[in-house]
Amino acid sequence: MKLFASLTSPYARKIRILLAEKALPFELVVDSPWEVNTRVPEVNPLGKVPALVTEGGEVFFDSPVVAGYLEALNVAPHMLPGDPLERVRVRQVEALADGVTDAAVAALLESRRPDGERSDREIGRQKEKIDRGLAELERRATGRTWMHGDSLTLGDIAVGVALAYLDLRFPDHGWRTRYPSLAQLAERLFARESFASTVPPMG
Ligand SMILES: N[C@@H](CCC(=O)N[C@@H](CS)C(=O)NCC(=O)O)C(=O)O
Known part of the structure; x- marks a missing residue:
């Protein structure tokens, strides 16, 4: 592959x-x-x-x-549940986390537009999506180790990637203080070899 x-x-x-x-x-x-x-x-x-x-x-x-x-490909460990409805629920978490990432990418691209073409209103609109998305993920993460069930899933991976992307592009966002359950989840995720070995370069 x-x-x-x-x-x-x-x-x-x-x-x-x-x-x-x-x-x-x-x-x-x-x-x-x-x-x-x-x-x-x-x-x-x-x-x-x-x-x-x-x-x-x-x-x-x-x-x-x-x-x-x-x-x-059916290679363990499985990152989606076998039950079709539970699978959809994990994919919903993935979609929510990817949506936070989408909004962060859109806010970054808008912020890089030249003076006179950049819209602060649009940046603000995307940042609102980030915060509404994170608030919902925080609600879902509260009181549990993983976003779904009792093991790592694709949902956790998507959430970890979204949070790490905020660290890369908007280091002053402050999500760790505002969303403590996500901060705990991120600490567990970022310590994994799979996350540590894929840390993006600055740029
Ligand atoms: N929904 C897509 C998004 C992929 C995407 O937007 N990737 C960016 C890089 S972060 C890209 O290739 N952008 C190039 C472009 O938009 O022309 C996915 O989940 O794969």
């Missing part, structure tokens, strides 16, 4: 963590879709990472789909 990824992409990091937790061998193709000579559009028409190319040459993209493919 080949994974097209940039080292700072939180969505690609979610997949790299999943691959590490399952100890699945893969080739990491580091490619930033923002560079002019990127080859990502050759595998993903949308020009986004992550994109996974299987041994047979089939391509999967959009991180929830890639995660679904990796789970379908």
